[in-house]
Amino acid sequence: MRSFRLACRKARPVSLLFAAFLVALPVAAQTASPTPTTSDPQAVALLQGSLAALTNGAQITDVTMEGTVSVNKTGALTRVNWGPTATAETKTLIATDTGQSQETTVTPAGTEVVVRGVSAGVPVLSVTGTDGATHVIDTWSALTPHPAWFYPAFLLHDALSSSYVASYVGQETWEGVPVVHIAIWRSASGASASASFKAASEHEVYLDPTSLLPVGTAFVVHAYDPKNPNKPIMPYRGKSPDRIVEVRYLDYQQVQGRPVAMEIQSSTDIIPSDSPDDLVSTIQISSVTFNTGITITTPAN
Numbered sequence: 001m002r003s004f005r006l007a008c009r010k011a012r013p014v015s016l017l018f019a020a021f022l023v024a025l026p027v028a029a030q031t032a033s034p035t036p037t038t039s040d041p042q043a044v045a046l047l048q049g050s051l052a053a054l055t056n057g058a059q060i061t062d063v064t065m066e067g068t069v070s071v072n073k074t075g076a077l078t079r080v081n082w083g084p085t086a087t088a089e090t091k092t093l094i095a096t097d098t099g100q101s102q103e104t105t106v107t108p109a110g111t112e113v114v115v116r117g118v119s120a121g122v123p124v125l126s127v128t129g130t131d132g133a134t135h136v137i138d139t140w141s142a143l144t145p146h147p148a149w150f151y152p153a154f155l156l157h158d159a160l161s162s163s164y165v166a167s168y169v170g171q172e173t174w175e176g177v178p179v180v181h182i183a184i185w186r187s188a189s190g191a192s193a194s195a196s197f198k199a200a201s202e203h204e205v206y207l208d209p210t211s212l213l214p215v216g217t218a219f220v221v222h223a224y225d226p227k228n229p230n231k232p233i234m235p236y237r238g239k240s241p242d243r244i245v246e247v248r249y250l251d252y253q254q255v256q257g258r259p260v261a262m263e264i265q266s267s268t269d270i271i272p273s274d275s276p277d278d279l280v281s282t283i284q285i286s287s288v289t290f291n292t293g294i295t296i297t298t299p300a301n
Contacts, residue, residue, distance in 0.1 A: 036165055036167055037165060037187065038165060039160075039164070039165050039166040039167070040166070040167055040168055042168040043166035043167055043168040043182050043184075044160065044166060046168065046180060046182060046207060046212065047156050047159050047160050047166055047182065047205075048160065049212045050152075050156055050207050050212040050213065050214060051153060051156040051157060051160065053211060053212045053213050053259070054152065054153040054156070054213065054214070054258065054259060055153055055258060056257055056258055058257070058258070059291075060097060060153060060154075060258075060290055060291060061096065061097050061290075061291050061293070062094065062095065062096045062097065062290070062291060062292060062293070062294050063093075063094070063095055063151050063153075063154075063288065063289070063290055064092065064093070064094050064287075064288070064289045064292060064294065065092070065093040065094075065150065065151065065260075065285050065287070065288050066090070066091070066092050066093075066285070066286055066287040066288075067090070067091055067093075067283045067284050067285040067286050067287070068089065068090055068091070068283070068284050068286070069089040069090070069091050069105070069281060069282070069283050069284075070281070070282050070284075071089075071279065071280070071281045071282075072279070072280045072281075089105055089106060089107050090105070090106045091103065091104065091105045091106075091283060092104040093150045093151070093283075094294060094296060095147060095148035095150070095151050095154050096154070096294070096295070096296060097154060097157060098117075099117060099118050099147055099148075099154070099158055099163075100115070100116065100117035100118075100147055100296040100298055101115070101116045101117070101147035101148055101150075101296065102114070102115050102116075102296050103115075103150075107130065109130045110129075110130030110131075111130060112127070112128065112129055112130055113126075113127075113128040114126070114127050114128075115127075115296060115297075115298060115299065116142070116147035116298075117147060117296065117298030118298065119138075119298050119299065122138055122142075123138070123142040123143050123186075123201075124136065124137070124138050124142050124298055124299060125137040125138070125141055125142035126298075126299045134299075136299045137224055139222070139224065140197075140200045140201075140222045141221075141222045141223065141224040143186065143200050143201040143222065144200070144201060144203070144219040144220060144221055144222065144245075145203070145217075145219055145221065145245065145247075146158065146203060146217075146219075149217065149219075149247060150247075150264050150283070151260075152205075152214040152217065152249060152261075155203070155205070155214075155217065156205075156214070159182075159184040159205070162187065163186060163187060164184050164185065164186055164187060165184065165185055165186075165187050165198075166182055166183070166184045167182065167183045167184075168181075168182055169181035169182060169183050169204075171209060174206045174215065174216065175215075175216065175246075175248060177208075177215060178209055179206040179207060179208065179209065179215050179216075180206070180207040180208075180209050180212075181204060181205070181206055182204075182205045182206075182207070183202060183203070183204055183205070184202070184203050184205060185198045185199070185201045185202040185203070186198070186201040200220070200222065202219065202220075203217050203218070203219045204217060204218040204219070205217050206218075213249070213252060213259060214249050214261075215248065215249060216246060216247055216248040216249055217246075217247050218244070218245065218246040218247070219245055220242050220243065220244055220245070221242060221243040221244075221245050221268070222241075222242050223241040223242060223243065243268050243269065244268070244269045245266055245267070245268050245269075246266065246267045247264065247265070247266045248264070248265045248266075248267075249261035249263075249264060250262075250263040250264070250265060251263040255288045255290075256288075256290055258290070260285070260288050261285075262284070262285040262288075263282065263283070263284055263285065264282070264283040264285070265280065265281070265282045265283075266280070266281045266282075267279070267280050267281075268280075268281070
């Protein structure tokens with residue numbers, strides 16, 4: 001896969017904040033340039049245009065997407081605690097405009113449920129494994145991906161809120177296609193307002209320069225130990241436990257008058273990115289429904 005670090009070698013622009021995070025968090029916190037605390041007008045205008053293209057101006061309160069998952073692994077990549085890990089899976093993806101989501105994955109081994117949201121202003125991740133045990137995680141592992149990573153309209157909706165900061169990066173080529181690149185990250189205050197925190201929550205958003213439909217997004221996933229989920233995993237022998245993830249939105253089709261990506265492809269690479277380990281997951285969406293009134297309960301942190 002073409003990860004962000006590989007992209008840097010090929011001169012593909014990456015925001016300073018994100019690139020600094022991939023090198024080393026402590027260094028980023030000390031040397032990164034001052035990070036904007038408010039969104040710039042150009043980024044806001046592009047995000048508004050993209051959101052309008054996805055919704056056609058209609059209000060969307062929730063979305064339910066159902067589909068099947070196929071996965072291809074290479075190398076010795078171990079389990080990534082945010083997405084599919086085996087073939088022969090079905091998945092139900094639910095997201096709401098309140099910043100919550102629920103992913104239910106049915107595998108040969110059983111059912112896994114991942115709930116993401118915000119509790120008392122703090123991102124929270126809840127994972128229920130095939131063994132029925134539930135873990136609530138409120139470390140940086142809950143910062144990425146955005147709860148609605150699979151339905152970018154809600155990602156853009158949140159990016160335009162006061163909870164996020166958006167910055168225009170520029171026009172470039174990403175995954176072989178021309179795109180408009182915008183970086184977004186969670187705003188923070190007090191002790192959380194550090195360059196490393198902002199980098200940890202950052203998403204790179206790529207828009208089609210003509211239609212403004214999202215082409216993809218990318219972010220770093222912060223791994224956790226299922227047996228001790230709220231204890232950060234430390235680097236081992238120079239290898240970070242974090243993962244670089246790129247998500248591509250493909251095969252847009254009209255569903256109830258709105259364009260929806262019916263194929264969602266995610267590529268996961270370990271850091272450093274020159275490792276041969278790789279995982280590519282493709283979700284083929286077969287059903288999409290809007291505004292059913294469904295609610296998701298986010299666990300308290």
